[in-house]
Amino acid sequence: MNPITIAWLLLPLLAAFLAALLPVIARGGVLFTCLGTAAMALAAQQSWVPTSLQLLGPLGITLRPDGLAAPFLLLNALVCAAVVLDGWRRPQSEAWPLLLLVLHGSVNSAIVAADLISIYVALEVVGIAAFLLLVLGGGRRQVWVGVRLMLVSNTVMLLFLIGCGLLYLEQRSFALAAVGQAGGLVLALLAVGLLTKAEVFVAGLWLPRTNAEGPLEVSALLSGTVVSAGVVPLLRISAEAASLLPVLRWLGIASAAGGVLLALLEPDLRRLLAWSTLAQMGLVVILPAVGGLYALGHGLAKAALFLLARHIPDPALAGWRQRRLAPRLWWPLMLASLSIAGLPPLLGFLAKEQLSSQLPGAAGWLVTALGAGTVAVYARIWAPPGRPQSGAGAGAGAEAPASTGATLLVSALLLLSVSPWALPLWTVMPPRVLAGAIVKSAFVFAAGLMLHRLLTAPAFAPASATASATASPTASAPALGPTAPIPAPPWRPPLEGLDELLGAIVLLGAVLVGLLGWQP
Amino acid sequence: MTAFRALELMVLLAVLAGLVGLLWHRNLFLKVLAMDVTSTAVISLFVLIAARDGLITPILQGDTPVVDPRAALTYADPIPQAVTLTAIVIGFSVQALLLLATTLLAGRDPSLDVAELDQPEAAGSRAGP
Numbered sequence: 074m075n076p077i078t079i080a081w082l083l084l085p086l087l088a089a090f091l092a093a094l095l096p097v098i099a100r101g102g103v104l105f106t107c108l109g110t111a112a113m114a115l116a117a118q119q120s121w122v123p124t125s126l127q128l129l130g131p132l133g134i135t136l137r138p139d140g141l142a143a144p145f146l147l148l149n150a151l152v153c154a155a156v157v158l159d160g161w162r163r164p165q166s167e168a169w170p171l172l173l174l175v176l177h178g179s180v181n182s183a184i185v186a187a188d189l190i191s192i193y194v195a196l197e198v199v200g201i202a203a204f205l206l207l208v209l210g211g212g213r214r215q216v217w218v219g220v221r222l223m224l225v226s227n228t229v230m231l232l233f234l235i236g237c238g239l240l241y242l243e244q245r246s247f248a249l250a251a252v253g254q255a256g257g258l259v260l261a262l263l264a265v266g267l268l269t270k271a272e273v274f275v276a277g278l279w280l281p282r283t284n285a286e287g288p289l290e291v292s293a294l295l296s297g298t299v300v301s302a303g304v305v306p307l308l309r310i311s312a313e314a315a316s317l318l319p320v321l322r323w324l325g326i327a328s329a330a331g332g333v334l335l336a337l338l339e340p341d342l343r344r345l346l347a348w349s350t351l352a353q354m355g356l357v358v359i360l361p362a363v364g365g366l367y368a369l370g371h372g373l374a375k376a377a378l379f380l381l382a383r384h385i386p387d388p389a390l391a392g393w394r395q396r397r398l399a400p401r402l403w404w405p406l407m408l409a410s411l412s413i414a415g416l417p418p419l420l421g422f423l424a425k426e427q428l429s430s431q432l433p434g435a436a437g438w439l440v441t442a443l444g445a446g447t448v449a450v451y452a453r454i455w456a457p458p459g460r461p462q463s464g465a466g467a468g469a470g471a472e473a474p475a476s477t478g479a480t481l482l483v484s485a486l487l488l489l490s491v492s493p494w495a496l497p498l499w500t501v502m503p504p505r506v507l508a509g510a511i512v513k514s515a516f517v518f519a520a521g522l523m524l525h526r527l528l529t530a531p532a533f534a535p536a537s538a539t540a541s542a543t544a545s546p547t548a549s550a551p552a553l554g555p556t557a558p559i560p561a562p563p564w565r566p567p568l569e570g571l572d573e574l575l576g577a578i579v580l581l582g583a584v585l586v587g588l589l590g591w592q593p
Numbered sequence: 594m595t596a597f598r599a600l601e602l603m604v605l606l607a608v609l610a611g612l613v614g615l616l617w618h619r620n621l622f623l624k625v626l627a628m629d630v631t632s633t634a635v636i637s638l639f640v641l642i643a644a645r646d647g648l649i650t651p652i653l654q655g656d657t658p659v660v661d662p663r664a665a666l667t668y669a670d671p672i673p674q675a676v677t678l679t680a681i682v683i684g685f686s687v688q689a690l691l692l693l694a695t696t697l698l699a700g701r702d703p704s705l706d707v708a709e710l711d712q713p714e715a716a717g718s719r720a721g722p
Contacts, residue, residue: 197683217710220694227687231631238638570711
């Protein structure tokens with residue numbers, strides 16, 4: 074069965090070469106490749122293919138298309154297919170589907186790779202493909218955002234490579250199993266690289282500006298699939314190295330708390346979604362056993378939200394309730410955001426319930442409390458649907474077409490919660506536990522909505538008042554175009570400059586070295 | 594202190610020099626160059642690791658080693674060398690892409706000051722053509 078796995082890994086790259094020669098087949102090639110990846114995800118879930126492959130001898134390449142990889146592979150397939158379907162009607166650069174194929178293939182490799190050097194190579198290719206997708210538009214902002222991302226990601230990959238070198242010096246092996254006996258310095262260097270790629274805690278601060286100023290399809294890809302390229306190796310390493318697990322748990326909770334807090338204060342829809350990604354990825358790395366399911370639920374919903382944000386003319390959150398959304402956009406938006414918030418029959422609820430029930434002690438309660446924060450974050454974009462008000466500079470929004478990609482993702486989200494992926498998890502839950510979980514989630518929703526009320530109460534909301542004051546020029550001046558960034562509110566500290574990003578990563582590395590124990 | 598330790602320390606210093614340069618410089622071009630310093634230091638770390646037991650290249654001709662194993666007991670380790678080759682290629686392509694993008698940015702704003710490029714509401718979206 075090995076040839077099948079290898080052929081599947083090579084398929085996207087082959088399709089990319091073909092697409093370069095015959096641009097006509099490019100988009101069909103993307104869909105075909107995504108189908109292949111979805112089939113592979115199913116095969117990996119059901120163990121139809123060998124779950125561990127060793128190529129080129131004991132020091133060679135290790136691939137593990139196993140149960141941990143399966144949900145991430147499915148996520149990658151669905152998000153890439155949705156993005157290409159969403160842009161089917163729009164004229165695009167010929168390079169776009171080609172780069173998408175390369176990104177898809179390299180994310181696949183990063184998900185199944187299980188030795189450090191393969192992970193390094195795959196992550197670098199992911200970084201290069203994401204950079205090229207970002208700068209494809211060619212505007213000055215896009216090029217700058219791309220350069221920023223590339224500088225940060227290449228710097229952390231160099232740290233990762235130093236970690237690999239030191240590990241080889243200690244253990245004479247690049248295999249993941251060797252990481253378990255590695256010293257604290259090696260672990261810290263590897264973790265910094267992967268945390269940055271996985272957008273967790275301060276290492277993920279590059280994300281909001283990249284998402285707000287880059288093209289929104291690329292934001293969907295970044296939040297949906299590119300994160301999984303960083304998360305899966307991180308989960309694999311934390312399964313080997315027991316000393317990393319508690320550190321990751323607290324980093325994850327800190328990331329979730331920080332992300333929720335910043336999302337609550339954010340005046341811009343796209344940046345709110347990005348902060349929420351930061352928070353949710355923090356929750357993914359807390360518990361490797363649930364991480365796959367959680368990332369699948371979150372990635373599908375978040376990519377759908379970014380694709381929907383394309384069709385929303387004004388991303389300012391001030392005055393969101395006055396601007397009604399067309400029902401065709403409202404339904405997927407509500408379902409996706411309710412799933413992230415954890416409404417009972419949806420996939421997000423199942424993932425959240427698994428997470429908080431399997432976490433010991435205080436961490437479980439903290440996660441539940443953060444769930445209320447997440448509800449409050451998404452309550453900001455919940456508003457009744459309706460015909461958009463005519464005038465108000467929203468001529469494009471009046472007859473907004475449905476977003477094909479978002480519809481696909483949301484229906485996948487609905488279908489998956491009754492599919493073989495999630496069904497066993499539902500059925501093993503005794504009715505009493507299930508009822509308890511539903512009651513708990515009702516409390517979480519009530520608490521979240523109360524928090525939202527409290528924050529938006531006119532007497533109690535200096536933040537939203539300043540936000541509406543600064544955002545109103547954007548709303549009244551459509552000449553700025555839909556993608557003009559909303560000026561930052563004055564209270565926000567400048568955390569997202571390039572120097573701050575690099576400094577934060579170096580600091581995080583130092584803290585990790587301290588936490589994991591300095592053993593040169 | 595052995596020669597290996599001394600060289601390792603120098604590689605570490607080069608990595609730190611690159612990182613400090615990356616944080617210190619305000620000019621994007623210099624930042625990219627500083628990253629290249631780090632990258633070169635990492636590559637030399639791998640070369641050093643490969644050469645820690647010996648310096649002779651392990652090449653087989655048919656089944657017999659090119660260098661007589663009795664004459665030279667200390668071969669270099671081929672695995673880190675193979676990895677370095679990959680890292681060099683990737684580092685080179687990343688560097689090329691970054692320099693290309695820097696050139697694009699320099700066409701509009703030759704000062705390449707990072708703080709200026711980071712201004713969210715800079716001329717880009719408003720005064721753009």
